[in-house]
Amino acid sequence: MDARSKLKGWLISPASFIALCICVALATVLQYSVRAFIPGSLDVGGLTLANFTGLTKPIYLEAFVNTLRLSVETTIFSILVAYPLAYALVRVRNRFFKSFILIVSITPLFLGEIVRTYSWIIVLGNNGFINTVLRKLGIIDQPLALMFTHLGVLVALVHVTIPVVVLMLATAISHIDRDYEKAAESLGAGPVRTFLTVTLPLSMPGILASVTTSFAWTFSAFATPQMIGGGRVPTVSTLVYQLGFASMNFPLAASLSIVGLALTAVALMLLGQVTRRMKAFGGH
Amino acid sequence: MIKKLLSVGHWVDASVGGSVIASVAMSVALSAGALFATAAQAQDALVVSTWGGSFRDLIDETISKEFTKQTGVPVKYITGGTIDRLNKAKLAGKPESDITFTTSHIGWLYVNSNLYEKLDTSKIPNYSHLVDRAKISPYHIGSWAYVYTIGYRPDLVPANIKFDSWNDLWNPELKGKLSAPDFDPSHIIDIAAILSGGDASTWQKGEAKLKALKPNFKAYYTNDANSQQLIASGETPVQVLLSMNAYYMIGQGVPIKVAMPKEGAVLGVDTMAIMKGSPRADLAYKFINIALSPEVQSKIVAAKKASPVIDDAKVSAEDAALPGVFTTKQQWDTQAIVIDDKLRAEKTAEWRKWFTENMMN
Numbered sequence: 001m002d003a004r005s006k007l008k009g010w011l012i013s014p015a016s017f018i019a020l021c022i023c024v025a026l027a028t029v030l031q032y033s034v035r036a037f038i039p040g041s042l043d044v045g046g047l048t049l050a051n052f053t054g055l056t057k058p059i060y061l062e063a064f065v066n067t068l069r070l071s072v073e074t075t076i077f078s079i080l081v082a083y084p085l086a087y088a089l090v091r092v093r094n095r096f097f098k099s100f101i102l103i104v105s106i107t108p109l110f111l112g113e114i115v116r117t118y119s120w121i122i123v124l125g126n127n128g129f130i131n132t133v134l135r136k137l138g139i140i141d142q143p144l145a146l147m148f149t150h151l152g153v154l155v156a157l158v159h160v161t162i163p164v165v166v167l168m169l170a171t172a173i174s175h176i177d178r179d180y181e182k183a184a185e186s187l188g189a190g191p192v193r194t195f196l197t198v199t200l201p202l203s204m205p206g207i208l209a210s211v212t213t214s215f216a217w218t219f220s221a222f223a224t225p226q227m228i229g230g231g232r233v234p235t236v237s238t239l240v241y242q243l244g245f246a247s248m249n250f251p252l253a254a255s256l257s258i259v260g261l262a263l264t265a266v267a268l269m270l271l272g273q274v275t276r277r278m279k280a281f282g283g284h
Numbered sequence: 285m286i287k288k289l290l291s292v293g294h295w296v297d298a299s300v301g302g303s304v305i306a307s308v309a310m311s312v313a314l315s316a317g318a319l320f321a322t323a324a325q326a327q328d329a330l331v332v333s334t335w336g337g338s339f340r341d342l343i344d345e346t347i348s349k350e351f352t353k354q355t356g357v358p359v360k361y362i363t364g365g366t367i368d369r370l371n372k373a374k375l376a377g378k379p380e381s382d383i384t385f386t387t388s389h390i391g392w393l394y395v396n397s398n399l400y401e402k403l404d405t406s407k408i409p410n411y412s413h414l415v416d417r418a419k420i421s422p423y424h425i426g427s428w429a430y431v432y433t434i435g436y437r438p439d440l441v442p443a444n445i446k447f448d449s450w451n452d453l454w455n456p457e458l459k460g461k462l463s464a465p466d467f468d469p470s471h472i473i474d475i476a477a478i479l480s481g482g483d484a485s486t487w488q489k490g491e492a493k494l495k496a497l498k499p500n501f502k503a504y505y506t507n508d509a510n511s512q513q514l515i516a517s518g519e520t521p522v523q524v525l526l527s528m529n530a531y532y533m534i535g536q537g538v539p540i541k542v543a544m545p546k547e548g549a550v551l552g553v554d555t556m557a558i559m560k561g562s563p564r565a566d567l568a569y570k571f572i573n574i575a576l577s578p579e580v581q582s583k584i585v586a587a588k589k590a591s592p593v594i595d596d597a598k599v600s601a602e603d604a605a606l607p608g609v610f611t612t613k614q615q616w617d618t619q620a621i622v623i624d625d626k627l628r629a630e631k632t633a634e635w636r637k638w639f640t641e642n643m644m645n
Binding site for chain 2: 037039040041042043057058059062118121122125126127128147148226227230231232234239242243244245246247248249252
C-alpha cells in the first residue's frame with residue numbers, strides 16, 4: 001500500500017465510521033417501525049404494519065402538513081430577509097457598516113437554538129416586547145396571540161435559519177464578477193434591471209443551496225416548534241419526541257420518523273430536479 | 285439519486301479498503317478506550333444514576349454528603365433524562381450504576397426488564413419507618429414524594445376564581461389560561477375519570493369531560509424549566525404542576541398559590557433501587573438507609589418542600605402547613621390521589637397517545 005492510499009484511508013475513515021453509525025441507527029429505527037408495541041415494556045413484539053396505518057389519523061396528517069408548511073415558509077422568508085443582508089455584507093464598502101451587518105446576522109449562530117428560542121418566548125409572550133410596545137402605542141387592547149401559534153413558530157424558525165442562509169448567499173454573491181453588472185449598466189440597464197437580470201440569476205447557486213439547507217434544517221427542527229409551539233403546533237419531530245420519549249411507544253415514533261425521512265428525501269429530490277432544470281435553462 | 289450518492293465512492297479502490305477498515309477499527313478502539321477509562325474512574329466510588337440539575341444537587345448535598353461522611357466512599361453520578369437512562373440501563377451488559385433514582389411508575393419498567401435487585405429490607409433498618417405509599421415494589425422504594433396539583437397566579441386570574449375542587453379547572457373564565465405537562469397527562473386523565481365517576485383503570489369514563497377542558501388549555505409544557513417559565517411570565521397563569529416546582533418559584537418571588545382540591549392531589553413518588561449485578565450492593569444498601577434517615581429526609585423536605593417518605597422525619601411547622609407536603613397518616617390517606625404505579629406504567633403510552641390525538645391539536 002503506497003503512502004497516498006494510506007493517507008486516503010486515514011482521511012475517509014472518520015466519514016466511513018460516521019456513515020456506518022448512521023446506517024446502523026437507521027436500520028434500528030426501520031426495524032422498530034415494523035414491530036408491535038407492548039404496553040408497559042420497552043421490548044417490542046412481532047412484525048406488524050399497524051404503526052404505519054395508524055399514521056392516517058388527523059393529528060399525524062396535521063403534523064406532516066404543519067412541518068411541510070413551516071419548511072416552505074421558513075425557506076421563503078429566510079431567503080427574503082437574508083438576501084439583502086448578504087448583498088449588503090458583500091457590497092458595502094464602509095468597514096464599520098460591514099462589521100455591523102456581520103455581527104447582526106451571524107451572532108445568533110453562536111447563541112444556540114435553545115437560547116434563541118427562549119429569547120423569542122420573551123419577545124412573543126403576552127407581556128413580551130411586541131405586545132408591550134403595541135399596547136403602549138394604543139394599537140391593541142388585548143395581547144396578540146403570538147406564542148403557541150403557527151406564526152410564532154415561523155418567526156422563531158426564520159430567525160434560527162437566517163445566519164446560515166446569509167453566509168451561503170454572501171459566498172455566492174461574492175463570487176459574482178462585477179464586470180457583468182458593469183456591462184449591463186453600460187448597455188443602459190438601470191440598477192433594478194441589472195439586479196433582476198444579472199445579479200439575481202448569477203446568485204442562483206447560493207439561493208438553491210440555501211433552499212435545500214433551510215428546508216432540511218426546518219423539517220428536522222425540534223426545540224423551536226416544541227417550545228414556541230407549546231404542544232399546539234404539532235410537527236413530525238415534536239410528535240416523535242412525545243410518542244417515543246413520553247409514551248415510550250418507540251414503534252409508532254419510529255414509523256413516524258421513517259415517513260418523515262421519506263418525505264424529506266422526496267422533497268430534496270424534487271429540489272434537486274428543479275436545480276438541474278435551472279442549470280440546464282442557463283443558470284450560473 | 286442513489287446512484288449519485290454511491291458514485292462519490294468510486295475512487296475507494298481495493299487497496300484503500302484495508303486501510304479504511306484499519307482506520308475505522310482504530311476509531312472504534314479509541315472510543316472504546318475512552319469509555320473504559322471513564323468506567324475505571326468510577327471504580328472506587330458508588331455510582332448513582334439520576335436526573336441532572338437540581339435533583340442531582342439535592343442528592344449530592346443531602347444523601348451523598350452524609351454517605352461519604354459515614355463510609356469515606358465518594359459518590360459519582362450518571363445523569364440524564366428518565367427514558368434515556370432507562371434505555372441505557374437496558375442496553376448495558378453490566379450495570380453502569382449501583383443505584384438508580386427514577387419515578388415510581390418508570391421504576392416498574394426497570395423491574396419488568398429485570399434490571400433491579402430485589403431488596404433485602406433487613407439491610408435497611410430505616411425501612412421500618414417507610415410510609416406505605418412509598419413501598420412501591422419489592423425492588424424499588426420511595427426517596428421523597430410530591431404532588432401534581434393546581435398552581436395559579438392570583439394576580440392574573442379573575443378575583444372570584446378558587447380551586448376548592450378540580451372541577452374548578454373547567455370554569456369558562458379560565459379559557460386559554462391553563463397548561464399541563466405534555467410528557468405525562470396521567471394526572472389530568474385520572475382526575476377527569478374520577479370527576480366522571482371512574483378511576484385510572486376506567487379512564488375512558490372521563491374522555492368527554494377531558495375534551496370539555498380543551499378550550500381552557502393554552503399550552504403544554506415540555507419540562508420543569510418550561511413549566512416555571514410559563515407560569516413566571518404569566519403566559520399560562522394556571523397550571524397542573526409539580527408542587528416542588530411551585531414552591532421553588534414561590535421562593536424566587538413569583539406569586540403562585542398552590543391549591544389542595546377537596547378530591548386531593550395526584551401523588552408522585554421518586555424512587556431508588558439497587559441495580560441487578562451491582563458490585564457495591566452493600567454500599568448501596570447503606571446509601572438507601574441513609575436516604576431514609578430522619579436527618580436526611582428533613583433536609584430533603586427543607587430544600588425541596590417534598591413530602592418525607594418516613595414517618596419520623598422532623599419537618600418545620602411552616603413546611604408541614606404547605607399543601608402537598610404530607611407529614612401525617614391522615615394526609616397520606618385523604619389528600620393523596622394514588623394512581624397504581626403498575627397500571628400507570630402499562631397505560632402511560634395509551635394515555636399519552638390519546639391525549640396527543642385528542643387534546644393537543
